[in-house]
Amino acid sequence: MKYFIANWKANKNLAEADAWINLFLKLINKNTKINKLLKTDQIKIVICPPFPFINLIKKGIVRKKNVHVGAQDLSFFPSGSYTGEVTARSLSGLVDYVILGHSERRKYFKEDEMKLADKVRLALDYQIKPIFCIRDTKDAIPDQINITAYEPVWAIGTGKNEPLTDVLKVKKNLHLKPKKVFIYGGSVNAKNCSQYLVSEQINGFLIGSASLDPLVFFEIINQTR
Numbered sequence: 001m002k003y004f005i006a007n008w009k010a011n012k013n014l015a016e017a018d019a020w021i022n023l024f025l026k027l028i029n030k031n032t033k034i035n036k037l038l039k040t041d042q043i044k045i046v047i048c049p050p051f052p053f054i055n056l057i058k059k060g061i062v063r064k065k066n067v068h069v070g071a072q073d074l075s076f077f078p079s080g081s082y083t084g085e086v087t088a089r090s091l092s093g094l095v096d097y098v099i100l101g102h103s104e105r106r107k108y109f110k111e112d113e114m115k116l117a118d119k120v121r122l123a124l125d126y127q128i129k130p131i132f133c134i135r136d137t138k139d140a141i142p143d144q145i146n147i148t149a150y151e152p153v154w155a156i157g158t159g160k161n162e163p164l165t166d167v168l169k170v171k172k173n174l175h176l177k178p179k180k181v182f183i184y185g186g187s188v189n190a191k192n193c194s195q196y197l198v199s200e201q202i203n204g205f206l207i208g209s210a211s212l213d214p215l216v217f218f219e220i221i222n223q224t225r
């Protein structure tokens with residue numbers, strides 16, 4: 001199973017999100033190979049838009065096997081008087097996945113291990129699967145995590161992806177249990193994705209910039225053998 005996770009970050013407005021999902025669905029619906037890969041559990045697509053567009057994407061992908069919507073974050077508060085926060089409870093039933101521990105959240109919003117542990121616990125309490133991002137082997141991975149996304153900071157949004165051999169060295173040093181999912185993120189695009197796709201060791205991608213254009217995101221998925 002290969003994961004293709006689109007992280008739109010803080011991009012797009014309502015009209016753009018609508019156009020994205022319409023075009024993306026058209027592209028995958030008419031592609032026999034991708035439909036077969038989805039139906040046979042060989043690939044999984046997770047679209048993580050900003051909060052306001054979650055419902056729109058969810059409605060678009062309804063009943064499409066192995067196509068999911070995810071959130072880019074959730075609150076470390078369970079619920080209550082925290083104006084502006086979006087909790088796991090509010091997201092439950094809406095999203096299947098949530099990105100947690102992204103280096104941008106660690107950097108700009110000072111998310112530390114303790115806050116992240118709370119977020120992981122809340123996500124799991126509400127049946128939302130965390131996609132847990134680490135910057136390197138020093139970032140702790142909570143025990144309950146099944147999907148780890150390794151994203152070296154220098155590779156994010158720079159156009160410089162980390163070569164497969166180096167990614168595999170990092171994976172080895174993480175000593176993940178055999179059934180855990182390990183994905184790579186950091187300047188993945190349609191030109192460099194194939195080297196990772198052929199590796200049994202890499203279970204997919206977390207894709208930022210290259211997921212903003214549905215044609216490019218589709219082109220990456222379409223390189224699955």
Ligand code: PGA
Pocket residue numbers: 007151155156157158185186187188206207208209210
């Ligand atoms: P990028 O972002 O693909 O633009 O490098 C990846 C990420 O930050 O998840």
